[in-house]
Amino acid sequence: MRSILAASFLIFLQIIRGERGLTRDPEFISGIRNVSVAVGRDASLSCHISNNQGYKVAWIRIDTQTILTLNNHVITKNHRIDVSQPEDTEWKLDIKDVRPRDAGFYMCQVNTEPMKSKLGYLEVVEPPSIQDGLTSRDQIVSEGDNIVLACKATGHPTPQIRWRREDGKHIRGNIDKEYIGPIISLVSVSKEDMGAYLCIAQNGVPPAVSRRTILQVKYPPTVLLTPGPAAGVTGGALVLTCAASGFPEPVTSWVHNNRAIPSGGRFEIVTEVQDGQVITRLVIDPLTSHDAFSRYTCIGKNNLGSAEDSITLNITEARGNDDVKKVRVENEIIYKNPRLEIWEINDLPNPSYPNQENKGKAGGRGAGGKGELFTRRRNNGVTEPNQDLFSRASTDFEFKATFLIVVLKMLFNFLNPEI
Structure with a gap:
C-alpha cells in the first residue's frame, strides 16, 4: 500500500514539472553584489537565476516589505524604479537619481516551493554638508573671555571634523597645527588667539567642505617704532x-x-x-x-x-656744502658776492664767529687797520656792506668803482712798499 502511495506522489510531481516545462528547480547562479553609489547617481542591482522558465521573479524592498517588480513589470508607483532582463538568466533592478532614503537591503525572490531568494545592499554615500544653525559664526570678544567654536556636519559616512588656523599658527593647547573634533574650547582668550579658524569636514566622498569662522579679540593699542x-x-x-x-x-x-x-x-x-x-x-x-x-x-x-x-x-650739519662759498684772492681780498660781503687784507676773522666781534675796528691799511670785516647782517639774514669804506656802494656801478679804487690802492702799495 505504501509503495503505491509513493509511486503516485512521484507521478504527481512529474506532472507538475511537466506543466511548467521544467526538469529542474530554478537556482541562483551567484549572490547579489552590494552596491555603493553617491547621491544623485543611478544604481543597479542584479540577480542571476538559472532554469527560471515558468517561474515568477520579484524584487522586494526589505525594510518596507514593498514589492517593486514582478518579472518584467514594475509594481511600485515610484517612477525612479525600473526592471530589465539583459539576459535570460539576469534580472536587473534599476534605481535612477538615488536618494539617501533609497539605502537598504533589496531581495531578489523566485516563487519556488519553498521560496528561494538572495539579498543585496544598496549604500548611498553623501558628501559632507556643514549645518549652518549648529556651526559657530564670526565672534567678537574681549580679552579674558571664554569661548567655544563649534562645527556640525552631516553626510554618509559620518564626516570627520578638523580645525586649523588660516594663518598656519597652532591652535592654543594643541600640539599639532590641526585639531580633530567638532568643538574647540578657548579659556581666557588673548590677542594671540585672534584670526580665522577653518572647520573642515570630510568623509571620503568628494568634495570636502569647510567653513571659515573669524575670531576677533578687543584689546587696547600697542605701538612700536x-x-x-x-x-x-x-x-x-x-x-x-x-x-x-x-x-x-x-x-x-x-x-x-x-x-x-x-x-x-x-x-x-x-x-x-x-x-x-x-x-x-x-x-x-x-x-x-x-x-x-x-x-x-x-x-x-x-x-x-x-x-x-x-x-x-x-x-x-652738512659738510662740504657750505651756504656761503668764499674765494681768497692773493692774501688780499676774499669775497662772495660783491653785494653781500667783503674782507680786506691779512687777518681775516673766522666766518663762523659773529660779525659783532669785528664791529668798530679800523678797516685795513686804507682805513688805519688790518683784517677788518666790513659787513653787517639784516634781520632777514642778507649780508651787505657795512656803513664804512663801502657805505656808498649802494648800486653795482658804485660798488665796481669803489672796488676798482681798492685794487688800484693795493697795486700802488705793492709797487711802492716804502711809502
Missing part, C-alpha cells in the same frame, strides 16, 4: 616707521616736541594696513638744525586706550 636710522644731516631726508596694533583698529598720529604734526610742508604721513597692523610712516624732508635732539612720537588710540613710542633724532 620699528628699528631704523634716527640720524641724518641737514638738508637730507629721514623716514620714521611705526607699527600700531589693536582692536578696534587704532587711529595713529605723529607729534614733534609735544606738537601735532600735520601732513604738508616738509612732513609727509603715509598710512596703510598690513597683516592686521596699522603701519604709518613719517617722511621728514628736508632735515634742519632744529631737528637735532628733538623728539618725535608715534601715537595709537582706540576706544580701549592709547599707546605711544618716541625717538630722539641725532642731526649733524
Whole structure:
C-alpha cells in the first residue's frame, strides 16, 4: 500500500514539472553584489537565476516589505524604479537619481516551493554638508573671555571634523597645527588667539567642505617704532616707521616736541594696513638744525586706550656744502658776492664767529687797520656792506668803482712798499 502511495506522489510531481516545462528547480547562479553609489547617481542591482522558465521573479524592498517588480513589470508607483532582463538568466533592478532614503537591503525572490531568494545592499554615500544653525559664526570678544567654536556636519559616512588656523599658527593647547573634533574650547582668550579658524569636514566622498569662522579679540593699542636710522644731516631726508596694533583698529598720529604734526610742508604721513597692523610712516624732508635732539612720537588710540613710542633724532650739519662759498684772492681780498660781503687784507676773522666781534675796528691799511670785516647782517639774514669804506656802494656801478679804487690802492702799495 505504501509503495503505491509513493509511486503516485512521484507521478504527481512529474506532472507538475511537466506543466511548467521544467526538469529542474530554478537556482541562483551567484549572490547579489552590494552596491555603493553617491547621491544623485543611478544604481543597479542584479540577480542571476538559472532554469527560471515558468517561474515568477520579484524584487522586494526589505525594510518596507514593498514589492517593486514582478518579472518584467514594475509594481511600485515610484517612477525612479525600473526592471530589465539583459539576459535570460539576469534580472536587473534599476534605481535612477538615488536618494539617501533609497539605502537598504533589496531581495531578489523566485516563487519556488519553498521560496528561494538572495539579498543585496544598496549604500548611498553623501558628501559632507556643514549645518549652518549648529556651526559657530564670526565672534567678537574681549580679552579674558571664554569661548567655544563649534562645527556640525552631516553626510554618509559620518564626516570627520578638523580645525586649523588660516594663518598656519597652532591652535592654543594643541600640539599639532590641526585639531580633530567638532568643538574647540578657548579659556581666557588673548590677542594671540585672534584670526580665522577653518572647520573642515570630510568623509571620503568628494568634495570636502569647510567653513571659515573669524575670531576677533578687543584689546587696547600697542605701538612700536620699528628699528631704523634716527640720524641724518641737514638738508637730507629721514623716514620714521611705526607699527600700531589693536582692536578696534587704532587711529595713529605723529607729534614733534609735544606738537601735532600735520601732513604738508616738509612732513609727509603715509598710512596703510598690513597683516592686521596699522603701519604709518613719517617722511621728514628736508632735515634742519632744529631737528637735532628733538623728539618725535608715534601715537595709537582706540576706544580701549592709547599707546605711544618716541625717538630722539641725532642731526649733524652738512659738510662740504657750505651756504656761503668764499674765494681768497692773493692774501688780499676774499669775497662772495660783491653785494653781500667783503674782507680786506691779512687777518681775516673766522666766518663762523659773529660779525659783532669785528664791529668798530679800523678797516685795513686804507682805513688805519688790518683784517677788518666790513659787513653787517639784516634781520632777514642778507649780508651787505657795512656803513664804512663801502657805505656808498649802494648800486653795482658804485660798488665796481669803489672796488676798482681798492685794487688800484693795493697795486700802488705793492709797487711802492716804502711809502
